[in-house]
Amino acid sequence: MRAFLDKLYNAAGYAAAFFMIGTLLMVVAGIADRMFALGWRGTDMYAGYSMAASGFLALAHTLKRGEHIRVTLILHAASPRMRHALEIWSHGIGAALAGAFAFYAMRLAYQSHEFNDISTGNDATPLWIPQIPMAIGAIVLFIALADDLVLELRGRRVALESEEAVHSE
Template sequence: MTALRKLLDFLYVAAGVVAALCLIAILSLIVIQMLARWTGEVFPGAPNYAGYAMAAASFFAFANALGRGAHIRVSILLNAVPTRMKWFLEIWCFGIGAAIAGYFSYYAYNFVYWSWKFREISQGQDATALWIPQSVMVLGGGLLTIALLDNLVQLLLRGEHRIVRDTIGGHGE
């Protein structure tokens, strides 16, 4: 079980690092596009690539953000109810969240599959095969599903989830 825990924690952190790198890529694309305009050059597809990087940054950050307590939670309600009720509400939330994320991931996979099968390309100057940037939805959504199930299992087996706030001055949930 320790190896699985280490693997999951590594995946969550790695996804956060990939999301941060995507944000750096967006900044780089914007700067390169500005320089290209100033010099009279054209960087075809730069806005599309920045959009792909933004989608990747968002989807890869989901699981990492969940573990760090950065997702919006209804803490006011959870802190106002008795401990047993809080436990049931958290089980319900993690269960519903995992079901929705799993549902999304399943249909995102179908979406990517059909884009690949029909060889769809973007309408912009980049003419990118759309299944490539769309794949981040499947990976990020799948990782979020795993993270939600991970917290649900921890809650059921240990009585508490693994979400920890890491903000300055932040208190545990």
């Protein structure tokens, strides 16, 4: 199961990188369109969709690498027992919030599909299409937080801290 979860988090990270490249390509296409009047519609909207997809898909991958912003001042000052309790509390709350967000993100994409909701921009994209990566990113973040919670409850979670966080405190 651990190998599958690690592959899931890495796949989400690779998908985020793919959409980040998509953002770059759409920005370059928009610049080319303005310079040469190519008539390409919606490049700004597609850049936004790609940027949102990249951000949401990167959440779980970033969490599992210890790169999310965390306020560790209290954790470092707490006893090991208190730190364990605080980690359980924070991962439990985080998983609950991520689960609610994932549910409503899936519901939004479904309703957008059902109501044939389209973008108000000049691209007229069905909104459920760019909402799917947001929902997938929220689901994978929920899985990652629930995974960390279970590991913390079992006493097997290894708390990773980024090099930047270590040097800034």
